[in-house]
Amino acid sequence: MNSTRIVPVILSGGSGTRLWPMSRPETPKQLLALTAEETMLQLTARRTLDEARFDPPIIVANDAHADTVETQLAKVGVVPQALILEPVGRNTAPAIALAAIAADPASPLLVMPSDHVITDHASFRRAIEAALPLAEDGWLVTFGISPDKPETGYGYIETGEALAPGVHRVARFVEKPDRATAEAMLAAGGHAWNGGIFLFRADIFLDALSAHAPAMLASVQAAMRDAERDGGRIHPHAGHFAESPSDSIDYAVMEKAERVAVVPVDMGWSDLGSWDALHALSRCDASDNACDGNAILIDSHNCLVRSDGPRIALVGVDDLIVVASGNDILILPRGRSQDVRKVTDHLKEEQK
Structure with missing residues (x-):
């Protein structure tokens, strides 16, 4: 070598x-x-x-x-x-x-x-x-x-x-x-x-x-x-x-x-460029949900749930991304996580 x-x-x-x-x-x-x-x-x-x-x-x-x-x-x-x-x-x-x-x-x-x-x-x-x-x-x-x-x-x-x-x-x-x-x-x-x-x-x-x-x-x-x-x-x-x-x-x-x-x-x-990409890399349960210890999912499928604070409970929903951090919560359909940029762009405009 x-x-x-x-x-x-x-x-x-x-x-x-x-x-x-x-x-x-x-x-x-x-x-x-x-x-x-x-x-x-x-x-x-x-x-x-x-x-x-x-x-x-x-x-x-x-x-x-x-x-x-x-x-x-x-x-x-x-x-x-x-x-x-x-x-x-x-x-x-x-x-x-x-x-x-x-x-x-x-x-x-x-x-x-x-x-x-x-x-x-x-x-x-x-x-x-x-x-x-x-x-x-x-x-x-x-x-x-x-x-x-x-x-x-x-x-x-x-x-x-x-x-x-x-x-x-x-x-x-x-x-x-x-x-x-x-x-x-x-x-x-x-x-x-x-x-x-x-x-x-x-x-x-x-x-x-x-x-x-x-x-x-x-x-x-x-x-x-x-x-x-x-x-x-x-x-x-x-x-x-x-x-x-x-x-x-x-x-x-x-x-x-x-x-x-x-x-x-x-x-x-x-490149882990979206929440959908993280779902694809995550270990999922039998209902294809990827979630951390702060989540409760009942009769829900194909969801990603992450939180560094409050507990999140989902009941009877499918194909959602729910992320909570600090005082902010993001909710959007699976497949649209690239649209998070619209949120961050909006926040930048608010700060001007």
């Missing part, structure tokens, strides 16, 4: 809206225990606790979450080599650039969102091993999730020629499709969901930014040059970082670079 050590880069800057009311800007979903006793951040960090393969991680997080992030990581025995605290969110490309500048230039970086579910760790590790030789050779590698349904909520990657066993050149990135297009891609094969997980050398990513997003690179470099450092915490200069264009890694780099590869992998992945 290749002996190169990989630096995990865990992106934890999300503000938390899709799982409202439990997930909020002050406690976004990566800081919550939703699928296990440990939080999403803790589960993500645990995936790279192999000292033979991985160095301590670089965490990029919201400045407001610094204490919580450090406390949660310490509870699972993770001491990051750097905790980079964004003064403002500027999307994934600038966030990854912060980590790439902090890392050794030749280090392979395994970039992972902090709020995704991966249940098949062995398949994930095999995919990483397959991708590593190409990443060391200067390729930007992404991990494509093997699709099992015509999902319209994800972008897709069309796989091209084989570059190595299990690794293909990216033929093209596809925007989130309509239903008919998603069905056609699933039927045709050779397509994967874009899961937002990457492996590449730090210097190669920064070179790609220099070529395709030079203004972004200049702003992030200035922010790191004038950053304040407090032990393992790094506070990028707020003014410089705010000047960076706000763009995703896909738009800023991956869709424009030449040497981009994909490793299709079936690893029990979910």
Whole structure:
């Protein structure tokens, strides 16, 4: 096995809206225990606790979450080599650039969102091993999730020629499709969901930014040059970082670079992007209800019930999502949990 050590880069800057009311800007979903006793951040960090393969991680997080992030990581025995605290969110490309500048230039970086579910760790590790030789050779590698349904909520990657066993050149990135297009891609094969997980050398990513997003690179470099450092915490200069264009890694780099590869992998992945997604991942009772200890369900079916406070009782209802947190209660039909955004948008308007 290749002996190169990989630096995990865990992106934890999300503000938390899709799982409202439990997930909020002050406690976004990566800081919550939703699928296990440990939080999403803790589960993500645990995936790279192999000292033979991985160095301590670089965490990029919201400045407001610094204490919580450090406390949660310490509870699972993770001491990051750097905790980079964004003064403002500027999307994934600038966030990854912060980590790439902090890392050794030749280090392979395994970039992972902090709020995704991966249940098949062995398949994930095999995919990483397959991708590593190409990443060391200067390729930007992404991990494509093997699709099992015509999902319209994800972008897709069309796989091209084989570059190595299990690794293909990216033929093209596809925007989130309509239903008919998603069905056609699933039927045709050779397509994967874009899961937002990457492996590449730090210097190669920064070179790609220099070529395709030079203004972004200049702003992030200035922010790191004038950053304040407090032990393992790094506070990028707020003014410089705010000047960076706000763009995703896909738009800023991956869709424009030449040497981009994909490793299709079936690893029990979910971005946990809705309450419906949590229901699909949860252990359900005989009536297909997923609920915590604060729920009573009588003659009810196919419901999701979560509460961190009051007891919730459902009688004679089907296909509902009911979530209570603090002073807020969410009730909506199963299948419409993406509409939670309408609630959070309404709340933002009220605060103006």
